[in-house]
Amino acid sequence: MPSTPPPQTYRVKSFGCQMNVYDGERMAELLADQGLVPAAEGADADLVVLNTCHIREKAAEKVYSDIGRIVKDWGRKDGSSPLIAVAGCVAQAEGEEIMARAPAVRMVVGPQAYHRLPGMLAEARAGKRVTDTDMPAATKFDALPGRRRSGPAAFLTVQEGCDKFCTYCVVPYTRGAETSRPFGALIDEAARLVASGAREITLLGQNVNAWTGEDGRGRAIGLDGLIRELAGFADLRRIRYTTSHPGDMTDGLIAAHGEIAKLMPFLHLPVQSGNDRVLGAMNRSHTAESYLRLLDRVRAVRPDIALSGDFIVGFPGETDAEFEDTLKLIDRVGYAQAFSFKYSPRPGTPAAAMEGQIPAAVMDERLRRLQEALGRDQLAFNRASLGKRCAVLVERRGRHAGQWLGKSPWLQSVHFTDEPWSKAAIGDIVEVELTAAGPNSLHARLLQPAPA
Numbered sequence: 001m002p003s004t005p006p007p008q009t010y011r012v013k014s015f016g017c018q019m020n021v022y023d024g025e026r027m028a029e030l031l032a033d034q035g036l037v038p039a040a041e042g043a044d045a046d047l048v049v050l051n052t053c054h055i056r057e058k059a060a061e062k063v064y065s066d067i068g069r070i071v072k073d074w075g076r077k078d079g080s081s082p083l084i085a086v087a088g089c090v091a092q093a094e095g096e097e098i099m100a101r102a103p104a105v106r107m108v109v110g111p112q113a114y115h116r117l118p119g120m121l122a123e124a125r126a127g128k129r130v131t132d133t134d135m136p137a138a139t140k141f142d143a144l145p146g147r148r149r150s151g152p153a154a155f156l157t158v159q160e161g162c163d164k165f166c167t168y169c170v171v172p173y174t175r176g177a178e179t180s181r182p183f184g185a186l187i188d189e190a191a192r193l194v195a196s197g198a199r200e201i202t203l204l205g206q207n208v209n210a211w212t213g214e215d216g217r218g219r220a221i222g223l224d225g226l227i228r229e230l231a232g233f234a235d236l237r238r239i240r241y242t243t244s245h246p247g248d249m250t251d252g253l254i255a256a257h258g259e260i261a262k263l264m265p266f267l268h269l270p271v272q273s274g275n276d277r278v279l280g281a282m283n284r285s286h287t288a289e290s291y292l293r294l295l296d297r298v299r300a301v302r303p304d305i306a307l308s309g310d311f312i313v314g315f316p317g318e319t320d321a322e323f324e325d326t327l328k329l330i331d332r333v334g335y336a337q338a339f340s341f342k343y344s345p346r347p348g349t350p351a352a353a354m355e356g357q358i359p360a361a362v363m364d365e366r367l368r369r370l371q372e373a374l375g376r377d378q379l380a381f382n383r384a385s386l387g388k389r390c391a392v393l394v395e396r397r398g399r400h401a402g403q404w405l406g407k408s409p410w411l412q413s414v415h416f417t418d419e420p421w422s423k424a425a426i427g428d429i430v431e432v433e434l435t436a437a438g439p440n441s442l443h444a445r446l447l448q449p450a451p452a
């Protein structure tokens with residue numbers, strides 16, 4: 001294969017979870033360090049990185065249709081072709097298959113190896129097809145460049161991997177064992193993010209509340225200790241974390257919700273099912289009751305907390321009555337928002353080999369009923385916010401002149417418009433009154449001039 005001229009433009013396309021969004025940003029920073037610039041909107045890029053998700057079959061299949069589309073749409077007349085890299089969890093799980101099925105792919109790089117992308121790029125340009133899906137114990141984070149740019153709401157990966165082995169889930173295989181990034185590295189990265197404009201940081205991890213470390217004085221701390229430390233950054237106004245596991249909700253973390261004003265009143269705590277037999281078969285370490293008790297304890301210290309969850313319908317063997325238990329749990333919680341999925345058998349997971357796989361039509365009907373219930377509760381939550389006054393972090397411009405889009409403390413999307421006496425700017429925290437509510441967003445009125 002002839003060698004390829006140096007790529008000048010790149011595009012990183014991330015699918016799936018927020019961790020992939022974070023990884024995608026870090027890969028973009030690496031490529032920028034190599035002198036590449038982002039391809040203009042709508043233009044072909046010389047290098048395309050598909051940062052993939054393997055969690056469900058549909059997500060995993062997307063990579064192949066995307067590769068096909070890139071190759072077909074490549075508009076150049078000079079016969080050159082784009083450099084395509086597949087990154088993320090599909091790369092980790094199906095690296096060899098990708099290389100076999102998609103000859104246009106030149107690089108396959110796993111989630112723990114993407115700091116090696118620049119070296120791989122050089123080899124790919126020389127005509128090689130290169131795969132790196134190592135899961136080195138030494139962390140990639142040390143090898144990544146420092147953060148230089150940040151929007152007002154930034155992500156910070158503090159923990160990766162999962163040791164829980166829920167029987168349906170590929171994450172323990174694609175992202176490896178639970179590892180926590182060291183405290184000092186996180187404080188440094190947070191400081192850089194805040195210095196470059198972040199006003200809110202969302203701490204990320206597959207099991208973010210399993211994070212442990214040693215603080216500056218050598219004391220063992222958990223996620224609540226890290227949050228306390230970050231709350232000391234004057235210009236950092238808001239802290240969030242996701243995704244957490246019920247088994248790692250420590251007393252300290254629950255207490256933090258009542259004590260740390262910068263920790264936003266929002267908790268994403270997946271439950272998956274409301275039935276104890278199904279939860280057992282999923283290898284979840286909680287029951288429906290123990291989960292509800294946990295939420296009661298969080299509500300006791302933070303009564304206005306907004307709750308979010310993940311649900312799977314049609315886990316192998318799930319009966320109609322067991323599914324009804326999930327609807328009952330939803331009724332008891334009153335979620336502010338939630339994510340719900342049809343069970344998707346994943347290669348190599350125990351559940352994929354279980355008896356009693358549920359027919360697609362049954363799953364469709366269960367998902368429809370579940371989403372109807374969750375949609376109803378989300379609208380009810382938003383309507384209950386009407387008339388409230390709250391702070392909104394301004395994240396971007398709206399579609400109309402003078403219109404802005406931001407987030408409430410409860411992670412609702414809020415639209416508002418400048419007043420003659422006040423013009424907002426990205427990164428401001430403004431006081432508003434919530435005036436209209438839909439299922440997915442709210443409208444608000446500015447209450448006082450935005451801080452200078």
Ligand code: 5AD
Pocket residue numbers: 055056168169170270272310311312341342343344345346
């Ligand atoms: N099928 C359907 N949903 C899944 N999830 C994880 N694995 C599967 C699967 N095999 C869902 C869970 C998890 C979320 C990130 O994705 O609800 O919390």
Ligand code: SF4
Pocket residue numbers: 162163164165166169170171172206207245
């Ligand atoms: Fe997957 Fe369960 Fe780990 Fe979440 S806790 S990443 S669902 S194995």
